[in-house]
Amino acid sequence: MLIPTPVFFGAGEPHRMVDLEVAEPRTGEVRVRMAASGVCHSCLYAMDGEHAAIPVPIVLGDEGAGVVESVGPGVTSVSEGDHVVVSWAPGCGTCRPCRRGAPAICRRPSPFGRMRDGTTRLSAAGQEVFHYGPATNAPLTVLEERAVVPVHPAMPLDLAALIGCAVATGIGAVRTTAAVRVGDAVAVLGCGGVGASAVHGAQLAGAHPVIAVDVVPAKFEALRALGATHCVDARSDDVVGQILDLTDGGVDHAFVTTSAAPAFDTALRVLAPRGTAILVAGYPDGARVTFDPGHLLNGERRIVASKYGSSNPPVDFPDLVDLHLAGRLKLAEMVARRWRPDQMDEAYDALRSGAAGRGLIVFDPPPADERGR
Numbered sequence: 607m608l609i610p611t612p613v614f615f616g617a618g619e620p621h622r623m624v625d626l627e628v629a630e631p632r633t634g635e636v637r638v639r640m641a642a643s644g645v646c647h648s649c650l651y652a653m654d655g656e657h658a659a660i661p662v663p664i665v666l667g668d669e670g671a672g673v674v675e676s677v678g679p680g681v682t683s684v685s686e687g688d689h690v691v692v693s694w695a696p697g698c699g700t701c702r703p704c705r706r707g708a709p710a711i712c713r714r715p716s717p718f719g720r721m722r723d724g725t726t727r728l729s730a731a732g733q734e735v736f737h738y739g740p741a742t743n744a745p746l747t748v749l750e751e752r753a754v755v756p757v758h759p760a761m762p763l764d765l766a767a768l769i770g771c772a773v774a775t776g777i778g779a780v781r782t783t784a785a786v787r788v789g790d791a792v793a794v795l796g797c798g799g800v801g802a803s804a805v806h807g808a809q810l811a812g813a814h815p816v817i818a819v820d821v822v823p824a825k826f827e828a829l830r831a832l833g834a835t836h837c838v839d840a841r842s843d844d845v846v847g848q849i850l851d852l853t854d855g856g857v858d859h860a861f862v863t864t865s866a867a868p869a870f871d872t873a874l875r876v877l878a879p880r881g882t883a884i885l886v887a888g889y890p891d892g893a894r895v896t897f898d899p900g901h902l903l904n905g906e907r908r909i910v911a912s913k914y915g916s917s918n919p920p921v922d923f924p925d926l927v928d929l930h931l932a933g934r935l936k937l938a939e940m941v942a943r944r945w946r947p948d949q950m951d952e953a954y955d956a957l958r959s960g961a962a963g964r965g966l967i968v969f970d971p972p973p974a975d976e977r978g979r
């Protein structure tokens with residue numbers, strides 16, 4: 607089946623729409639017609655060459671939702687027509703972390719850019735086209751069965767896409783990794799898609815105060831709608847002092863949701879004694895952070911990491927969908943705008959510029975309110 611698909615050819619080069627051959631799903635695989643794909647920072651790192659060299663040509667996208675179009679032999683958990691949220695961390699399913707419900711730290715992940723068997727399901731004129739994880743920027747993509755999680759069909763699929771990366775990561779970091787309790791003081795450093803989700807997760811957990819810190823004050827109104835009780839401009843004077851003043855001596859949890867240089871150090875300096883800094887952001891390869899070990903020791907402060915929000919997608923994604931359908935989990939409020947698949951570079955440029963809110967690539971047919979834009 608030939609499908610026009612946005613393909614990335616390397617750092618500094620624009621996306622091109624290419625007619626891709628999308629193979630049938632093999633054993634244990636499913637083919638999914640994507641409804642929407644989130645515009646995520648990890649793809650931006652890949653585009654800008656800040657990760658180890660990625661194979662090209664490649665289809666990007668690690669956050670999406672869609673409808674199962676066909677299934678390969680042996681697939682049991684989904685069937686044609688099921689609505690699914692895509693997980694970028696299917697894991698091998700058998701190693702110890704996978705058996706413990708932590709596929710994001712799987713010991714035997716699939717080879718980067720390829721399916722588990724080392725081949726690709728996307729090609730152009732006989733040349734293989736790689737896939738950045740689940741390649742959710744493709745209107746039609748082939749995934750491992752474990753990479754799709756069936757969800758309630760009442761869930762709007764465009765908003766469901768967000769659950770697959772930003773929301774799972776941000777809310778999971780609050781709920782699962784940090785286990786934030788009612789009344790805990792929380793700061794979130796960097797409020798892109800993951801940070802905004804962490805702010806909202808902190809609200810859902812009953813935290814107070816919930817302090818959102820970002821370099822773009824234009825984001826603050828939306829962050830307040832998601833649950834921020836205070837917003838601090840990261841470019842203002844004495845960010846640490848402002849947060850300490852708001853919290854009677856520091857926060858219980860500081861979520862580092864940006865790799866921007868000062869965030870990690872700020873997180874440690876705003877921690878109350880026995881507080882925890884939770885490292886959530888993906889960093890460019892080769893990044894290093896610095897901190898004052900005495901400050902850590904003297905307050906018994908802790909640093910932990912949260913990959914993919916410590917998510918167990920088959921359990922967590924349906925929970926998050928149910929929470930949205932019950933009116934508790936806000937998702938529409940996170941979306942800044944919708945783009946067509948042929949606007950990929952504009953969508954990533956908006957993310958690169960620090961624009962407020964998540965961008966969504968919406969596949970055919972576009973929503974009525976976006977037609978003609």
Ligand SMILES: [Zn+2]
Pocket residue numbers: 646647648649668669771772
């Ligand atoms: Zn992502």
Ligand SMILES: [Zn+2]
Pocket residue numbers: 697698699700701702703704705709711712713714715
């Ligand atoms: Zn595994």
